[in-house]
Amino acid sequence: MPGTPYVVDDVMTRTVVALRDAAEFKDIARTMRRHRISALPVLDADGRVVGVVSEADLLPKEAFRDRDPADARVPSPDGFGLVKARAVTAGELMTSPAVTVAANATLAQAARLMARHRVKRLPVVDGEGVLKGIVSRSDLLDVFLRGDEDIAADVCHEIAAHLLAVPVRPIGVEVHDGVVTLTGHVRDTTLVPLVVRLVRAVEGVVDVNCELEGPLRRPNLDPDLPAR
Template sequence: MRMIVEDAMTSKVISVTAATPFKEIAQALITGGISAVPVVDDDGHVIGMVSEADLLRKEEFREQFHREDYRPPLRARLRHPKGRQKAAGDTAAALMTSPPIVISAAASVVSAARLMQARDVRRLAVVDGNGCLVGIVSRRDLVKVFLRDDDKIAAEVRDDVLGRALWLDTSGVGVEVLQGVVTLSGQVDRRTEAGMAVRLAGRVNGVVDVIDRLSWKRDDVAVSAGRRR
């Protein structure tokens, strides 16, 4: 029911090796219309990532410190050691950011979104169980999840959430979806069933929000609370 990274990622990935020259990396980015490229070893393991920003360090450092043959003082050079290294780099090995931030193809798209947020990156290299490159997932790929058709969302909520996961009689429950917002209405047997229906509906791919208009015949939550007292 929950979409995993493998469902959202781009599987046709342009990659480079540690020995790939600067200009070939730039050409790969331009030709592929991408902003970063993973660096892999001979066995396909991801060892780093080179982005447009990494390539631009060369021009940025040159402009900042070396215009008109100016050589910065030692203090300034020591303050930007990584910038100097990448500015001087001519291959992926020198330019890449390593270790790379990767995610498993079996991880949820929610996990991918949280990792991007935490590490402030726009894309993640996707790896299999052996750590080998199998795809790339970007913020744009994750946003596409919310473009899912309303009818498909409604069918999944009705059939998978209510029918299979909760084993509810759906004849008394209405499911409407508009622009990704799910409205659940009608009556179920127990209050706990209503709560579970709302929570599980909210986990369906493409759901933006859930409006709860369900009622119930038996308040089993109040009964349980009374017994605990």
């Protein structure tokens, strides 16, 4: 529906490879290699996400393999290297609590979560924390594959529904490769920044070129008379 923002449920992958907390180290590594996945959610017996195991969680095993991980003198900058090096199950290796997202979260909210926590994917959970899917960076970028005609329709809807229902004349909307160009004249130029912000928020918009101007002024044909 035009004007309705995409949410995580629209783009997430519903078939997810996941682990139980008892999964062992080599099984985890094999699963990552087989499915070409760099991180896996870890579930409890009820299917709730309790953590995530990533390749970074496995690497300390290699980093300390030629040294005794029980040796407290072994340097570990983040303080967790020794613990991870000794770990052998998903429950011991996982980062917990997991950073998750709700299916009804907007793509912008999911993107901010990924950026804030520096992760490439998020388990999608319901209100009880049960795994429903997974959303990745590439999933969030899929909206930029929308066709220009679809984007233009949403832009026109936003303009008509919110601000410019009675412009001086119809607003021109052109979209090329996701870049929106707005042309025409509006009655109140103070609303233009808000128009641009609304258009930029439409899913799939790459950029906005705003060429909107104020109302046309009729020429004063008789300078001796006051302009109306």
